[in-house]
Amino acid sequence: MKKRKVLIGALSAGVVLSPIASQYTPIVDSASAATQVQVTPKQFFPSYVISELRYSLTRVQVDVCNFVVGSPIGLMPPFGRGQSHNIWTNAQGKVSFDYPLDVATANDSKLWTEEGLEITIGKKLYAPIMNQLVTTDSTVVTGYGIPDAKITLKKGTQTLGEVLVNQWGQYALTIPKQTSGTILSIVQSKNNETSIETKTTVLAPATWTTPIVYKTDTHAVVFGNGSPGEKIELGDYTTYAREEAIVNANGNYEIRMDVAQTSNAMGLMHARTEHHYFGEHLETPRVTGSVTPSAIKVGSSYVRGTFTGAVTKGLLVINGNPETLRGEFTGTEFRYYVDPSKFKAGDRLEFIGFNSANKVITQGETVRVTP
The missing domain is CATH 2.60.40.10 (Immunoglobulins)
Known part of the structure; x- marks a missing residue:
């Protein structure tokens, strides 16, 4: 991976994260810096502060203060590439990591905490x-x-x-x-x-809010929403296989990973250069049904086929761009409307079945396009 230049010197860079014990914490309202309002955090973050980064030509020291005294904190390079350390906090809830600088620079000057906070070496202030x-x-x-x-x-x-x-x-x-x-x-x-x-x-409201995961005969597939230009990284916790994608202008992304390289424990990281990331744990859905789509002719308006199990709606993905959840599923047969102008011969079409709770319950199947 490409190494970045690292600034040498003492840095004071902190991000205080909401304590687990606090269900509601005060937050400054935009109307007045003196006004305090009650806000429930939108997202869970670990209960500690990165208080200071200090490094020399060969070492980086990361000082961490935990709100929970006597609990361990872990620090590691991305995707397990190098040394990982796990240290218990002292009586004051503090701990310091002394890390080889070359481990960080070999991983784009980044280190990760075990709870998902990314530390970028060489920046005094993090991007918010x-x-x-x-x-x-x-x-x-x-x-x-x-x-x-x-x-x-x-x-x-x-x-x-x-x-x-x-x-x-x-x-x-x-x-x-x-x-x-x-x-x-x-x-x-x-x-x-x-x-x-x-x-x-700024995007139109998303039709789904969490990534959709499914497998085909050849690939593990993840697609979801993001901000255009955002880099999305998909890593398998067991095999350390890794793929990435850039969110397109419509706010969508698709990642396809060779199914032979994956397990059922994949991690999804939304990442920007020199930016904290937030992660989501993904598991390959449990397949309890099936869909068998028939070939569709160019110019046709419906994907048709048969199904088994508790499938109540489907999703057609055209060249990595998903349509919407819909379809008519009766007995053992289904039909799914698609605008015929959206596909042509040679395009990649896949169809996935969902249950009434909008959970994937089938493997993704190829829809063959015929002239």
Whole structure:
């Protein structure tokens, strides 16, 4: 992997994350830096703070303070590529890792904690985290940053809002609804320093909110939503196989991994260069039914076929772009409408069956396209 230049010197870089014990924690409202409002965090984060990074030409020291005294904290390079350390905190809830710098630089200057926080060596201020995608329905942007840092949200050169990060590292900014395709950027600044940007593109509301996972005879497939340009990484925890994709202009991505390289424990990382990531644990769905689609002619409006099990709706994926969940499933036969202008001979079509709870319960099957 390409090595990055590493800045040498003492860094003070912290991100305070909401304690597990706190169901509700105060957060600074965007209308007034003095106003405190109750907000439930949108996403779970580990209960510790990365308090300081210090490194020399050969070593990197990571100082961590945990809100839970006497519990272990782990630090490792991405995807297990190198030494991993797990150390118990002391009586003050603190622990320090002394890590070879070449391990970090060999992995794009990154280290991971066992609970999913990414540390980037060489940056004094992290890019702030956005908790969720911004859609045309969004009226608030929430996330995490460095306590007491100023968060600035912009559309081009126009500032849409500013707010201070609270003591738990949380922020919330009220925004007017934006049009689809608008690019927003957010930075945090403190002590006369400004972080790199976190950018996001405003999208239409997603038709699904969690990644969809299925297997075919040849591939494990994951597709979902993200911000255009965002890098998505898929890694298998058991085999360490890895693939990645870039979210397209429509906010969709597809990752296909050779099924022989995968187990049933895959991890999905939403990652940006020099950015914290959030991860999701994925498991290959348990197959309890089947779909057998017939060939479809160019110009036809329906995928037809037979099914078994508790299939109540289907999803057609055309060249990695999913249609919507729908279909008529009666007895042992089904039909699924598709706009004939969306496919042609030579395209890759796959069909997956879902149950009434919108869970994948079949293997993905190829739909053969005939002239």
